[in-house]
Amino acid sequence: MTLELPTDISDRYELLADDLDGFDDAESLARYVLDGAAAELERGDGVGDAADSADDGVVEDRLEQLGYLEK
Amino acid sequence: MTGSVYVFGLDGVPPELVERGIDAGRLPSFARMAEEGTDGTTRSTVPPLSMIAWSSFATGRNPGNHGVYNFMLKGEGEYGTEFVNADTLREQSVPVWEYLDAEGRRSGVMNVMPGYPPSETAGFHISDNITTPSTGSYAFPEELQTDIEERVGGYDIDPYEGYDDGTDEDSLRGLLDNFFEIERNRIEVAKLLVAEYPCEFYSLVFQGPDNVLHVLGHVLDETHPKHDPELAERYGDKPMELLELYDEFVGWVMDRIDEEDALMVLSDHGHGPIYRTINLNSWLYQAGYLDLESRPWTRLKQFGYNHVYDAVESVMSDLNLFSKLKMGVARTSGDGAGPDLAELLTISRKDVDWSQTAAFTVASGGQIYLNTDDHDEGAIPPGRYEAVRERLREELLAIEHPERGDRVIDSVLYGEDVYGDEYDATRPDLVCMPAPGYQIQYPQTMKTDRVFGEPPKTGSHTSMNEMQGIFYAWGGPARDESGVTVELPDFAPTACSLLDVPVPEEMDGSVRRDVFDVRGERGRLDGRVEAKRAVRSVVGDLSAD
Numbered sequence: 238m239t240l241e242l243p244t245d246i247s248d249r250y251e252l253l254a255d256d257l258d259g260f261d262d263a264e265s266l267a268r269y270v271l272d273g274a275a276a277e278l279e280r281g282d283g284v285g286d287a288a289d290s291a292d293d294g295v296v297e298d299r300l301e302q303l304g305y306l307e308k
Numbered sequence: 309m310t311g312s313v314y315v316f317g318l319d320g321v322p323p324e325l326v327e328r329g330i331d332a333g334r335l336p337s338f339a340r341m342a343e344e345g346t347d348g349t350t351r352s353t354v355p356p357l358s359m360i361a362w363s364s365f366a367t368g369r370n371p372g373n374h375g376v377y378n379f380m381l382k383g384e385g386e387y388g389t390e391f392v393n394a395d396t397l398r399e400q401s402v403p404v405w406e407y408l409d410a411e412g413r414r415s416g417v418m419n420v421m422p423g424y425p426p427s428e429t430a431g432f433h434i435s436d437n438i439t440t441p442s443t444g445s446y447a448f449p450e451e452l453q454t455d456i457e458e459r460v461g462g463y464d465i466d467p468y469e470g471y472d473d474g475t476d477e478d479s480l481r482g483l484l485d486n487f488f489e490i491e492r493n494r495i496e497v498a499k500l501l502v503a504e505y506p507c508e509f510y511s512l513v514f515q516g517p518d519n520v521l522h523v524l525g526h527v528l529d530e531t532h533p534k535h536d537p538e539l540a541e542r543y544g545d546k547p548m549e550l551l552e553l554y555d556e557f558v559g560w561v562m563d564r565i566d567e568e569d570a571l572m573v574l575s576d577h578g579h580g581p582i583y584r585t586i587n588l589n590s591w592l593y594q595a596g597y598l599d600l601e602s603r604p605w606t607r608l609k610q611f612g613y614n615h616v617y618d619a620v621e622s623v624m625s626d627l628n629l630f631s632k633l634k635m636g637v638a639r640t641s642g643d644g645a646g647p648d649l650a651e652l653l654t655i656s657r658k659d660v661d662w663s664q665t666a667a668f669t670v671a672s673g674g675q676i677y678l679n680t681d682d683h684d685e686g687a688i689p690p691g692r693y694e695a696v697r698e699r700l701r702e703e704l705l706a707i708e709h710p711e712r713g714d715r716v717i718d719s720v721l722y723g724e725d726v727y728g729d730e731y732d733a734t735r736p737d738l739v740c741m742p743a744p745g746y747q748i749q750y751p752q753t754m755k756t757d758r759v760f761g762e763p764p765k766t767g768s769h770t771s772m773n774e775m776q777g778i779f780y781a782w783g784g785p786a787r788d789e790s791g792v793t794v795e796l797p798d799f800a801p802t803a804c805s806l807l808d809v810p811v812p813e814e815m816d817g818s819v820r821r822d823v824f825d826v827r828g829e830r831g832r833l834d835g836r837v838e839a840k841r842a843v844r845s846v847v848g849d850l851s852a853d
Contacts, residue, residue, distance in 0.1 A: 257835025259410070269836065270843055276430070277847035280449070291393045291424055292441040299438050300379055302468035304522065304764035305357075305672045306750045 240264050240271075311568030311784065313803045314502070314510045314561060317365070317420070318554055319358060320518030320769060322578035323349050323778050329548050329555075337559035338551075338780060341573065345782035346823045348792035352777060354726045354739055355673040356577035356769045358518065359392055359438070361796055362421040365576065366403040366511075368800030368815030372727025372735055374401035376422070378671040379438070384733040385682045387657060389670050393439040394422045400731065402814065402837050404800035405429050408509055410836035411809045416507035418498065419515060428844060431507045434497075437515050440465045452505070460496045467519065473765050474523025475534050483523055484546055491516035491550065495557045502561060508807055516550055518769075521579040525767025529581035534766060567784045570806050570824060575777030576796065582763040582770065583745040584709060586716055588669045588676065590759045595703055599664035600756070606659045610756055655756060663687060666696055667737075672750040673770075674717075674740035676700070682733075697722075697737055704740055709760060718743045718772060728816065744773040785824045792822060801828065809833075 242250065242263060250263035260266040300306045329335035330342065341347065353360045353371055363376040371377055376397060380389040390396075397403060405415035409429035416431045417423070423436030426448040434447045446465050447453040456463050467490050474480040491514060498512050526534035527543050558573060565571065592598040600606050660668070662685035669676050678697060679687045688696055707716040721739045724732070742748050747763055747770045768774075779794045781787075785806060797817030804811045805819045810831025819828030 257838055258832035259834075259836035260839075266839065269839055273840055273843040274847055277844055278850075281851075290441075291391070291395075291439060293391050295442055296379075296391045296393075296439055299468050300750075302471040303438075304747075304768065305379060 240268055312508050313806045314571045316573045317513035318517050318575045319515045320521055320579045321575035321778050326778050329551050335555045337555045341780040341782040345786040346789040348779045350574045350777035350779045350794050352577040352775045356775050357673050359421050361576035364796040365799050367401040368797045368817040370728040370816045373730040375731030380671045382670045382734055392422050394424050406837050407812050407833050410840045414507040415509040418512040420513050432505050464490050487516055487519045521767045522765040525581040532581045570783040570785050573780040577769040578774040578776050579769050580774050582747045582768045585747045585749040585761045585763050587749050592667055593756050597667040599661045600659050601661045674748040675736035676738040678737045715743055716746050742770050744771045781823045
């Protein structure tokens with residue numbers, strides 16, 4: 238089934254498809270984005286908020302315990 | 309093929325250990341892989357450190373092309389460092405599971421360094437032992453973490469508490485008991501993941517062998533200065549007992565997988581005994597390549613740190629305070645955000661007179677940077693670069709231990725010969741590979757009069773002797789070969805090829821057609837990864853709202 242895009246969006250996606258590796262044209266990029274968005278929405282809560290920030294102090298402690306930082 | 313690819317990493321397992329277990333009839337699954345599939349070795353990165361090695365495994369790239377040269381990275385034109393985490397790898401490169409995700413394949417990842425924050429690609433991702441904070445989420449999706457905690461009883465992300473050198477027997481026994489318990493738990497987690505979280509690509513790494521071998525260097529090596537035959541009698545078989553646990557797990561997987569599936573087992577480096585350490589910055593100071601500020605405060609600290617703090621260190625070490633003090637020093641940035649302990653107590657980076665410094669190192673592993681004039685206070689103009697580098701290289705190769713009389717540095721490699729060009733602005737200029745038995749230590753704090761010291765662990769992976777890890781391949785597409793040498797960047801392109809995904813042009817590694825019956829066509833996929841990242845970011849923001 239052909240994906241009908243409004244002209245302004247089609248033009249923008251055509252430019253993006255030229256820039257990004259792996260897409261033949263605007264339609265293939267648009268279909269990829271829509272499929273991807275649907276899949277992510279189906280996965281539900283938790284997408285995008287998986288982790289707290291890294292803790293450098295903890296990393297330093299572990300590297301010291303492993304002997305990679307001077308004891 | 310269109311089956312699944314299972315890759316299991318056993319961090320730090322030396323090939324001779326597995327060969328001995330096969331010969332003794334104690335590792336039947338490894339024996340079967342060798343008999344029916346391909347066996348050989350995995351060649352590590354230079355230096356053979358896990359953070360660099362697993363980054364090359366994950367991305368299929370030479371370290372120079374993912375830019376993760378060490379556990380901590382020097383900024384371009386700077387003297388400071390930042391710790392690596394999974395965001396570093398994602399910003400500078402693309403892990404294979406993102407390429408697979410962009411092509412609609414599900415990946416399951418456990419404990420591949422650097423693993424935090426976990427990837428949100430299709431499948432699951434459990435972060436690693438080094439970069440994961442002590443509290444908070446270690447798994448994506450979060451339901452997986454709940455599932456693990458309810459059904460397997462948890463997942464220890466802090467396995468290193470009390471991790472000393474193991475030369476005290478009570479401590480050694482406690483450490484080994486703890487590491488074995490953690491690995492039995494990890495294997496239960498891995499079985500849950502393989503059985504109930506279906507993916508096309510699994511990449512599950514077990515840290516246990518590395519943890520155990522770090523504290524058994526003096527037990528396994530009869531020539532180690534701290535070797536005790538009675539300890540060897542009691543604990544010398546522990547590495548093989550640990551391998552038997554993994555062998556049972558691998559056998560369990562072999563019984564479950566289908567004809568078209570592929571299995572690979574590797575280690576990222578080997579392991580060997582360590583007798584002595586060398587603090588490279590202290591040597592550079594003594595050799596005239598690194599200078600300290602001449603201000604009175606630095607000179608006073610230099611005297612105090614060299615001559616007075618030995619006594620203080622001894623007392624504070626007994627109270628387990630000295631390492632905490634040093635770590636506090638290492639953490640201070642001197643940016644005015646907090647108390648600058650480095651300025652008050654020790655000789656550190658802040659005491660270096662950069663205008664008079666030609667060479668320095670920023671982390672363990674023997675990588676040296678020249679203070680070229682693209683640095684803030686660079687001292688070496690382009691016209692002098694080769695002369696300074698060559699003279700330094702020759703002097704490094706001539707270092708001898710004052711008591712042992714042996715050469716300390718086996719080889720000194722040029723950065724451009726070892727590493728690719730994409731991250732050449734932060735590429736080390738020289739890489740020292742120590743002689744077997746030596747470890748090049750992290751020099752955040754330094755005694756300028758003491759170049760050599762005792763090792764923090766009696767076993768490690770530092771020299772050319774520890775560059776080889778294990779490699780086994782088995783399953784329907786695997787060929788019956790023996791004695792192959794696989795490079796760490798080869799795993800990602802080979803996995804892509806096994807899954808009928810075009811091998812990204814950006815990957816440096818080879819598709820190993822000598823190991824598997826695969827085609828291995830190349831393609832450009834970075835745009836699809838970029839589009840997928842954008843979609844995930846937008847949907848994530850929507851979910852957060």
